[in-house]
Amino acid sequence: MTQQTETNGAVDVETPYELTALDRCDACGAQAYIRVVVANGELLFCSHHGRKHQEKLSQIAQSWHDESSRLLVDSRD
16 A cells, blocks of 8 residues: 655655554454554454454455565565
């Protein structure tokens, strides 16, 4: 998801949103890997709770940002 901001008539394109270790799951407090934007704001979920609620939330979600594939990356490189 690319965000644009306008300053004095110039448009700056921001880098895509990236979840960090500070983003926590709204359901259990684990690290969030899924960010769902709905009309009232955003929801953050760990991979488990994101999958659990995906069917219902997909009906009202304006965007679905999923970084759960980062769990499969081998960090020993």
